[in-house]
Amino acid sequence: MGAPKIAHAAYKGPSIMKEIFYGISLGLAAGFLWKMHQWSEQRKRKEFYDLLDAGRITTVVGEEDE
Template sequence: MAGRIPHPTLKGPSVVKEIVIGMALGLVAGGFWKMYNWNEQRNVRAFYDMLEKGETSVFAEEKDRGPD
């Protein structure tokens, strides 16, 4: 008759817990990325609105460099 083989008890992290933590971190990172993109869209839209109204230009102003 064969003896009993002790099975190691798994003390590692739970797979379900890791999936939930990963999804939560992904949603938080995605939320920050989305807020960043919305802010960039708002800035670009404001720039083009100002450009259309003539309040800004894409050319740098010429500055007086003094005598050459």
């Protein structure tokens, strides 16, 4: 009895379509994370200016009694 032949996968090189798909996917994921960060910062700024306009906070340093 002879030994069974095992088919080995031959390396064909990089797949252009896979590389494009991976690049687009990573780009979209990074862009979405950056946009989420921007929305968070925008919300913080809006809350700050809303409180400032309502007079609940101030940016003027109060005078200390001496």
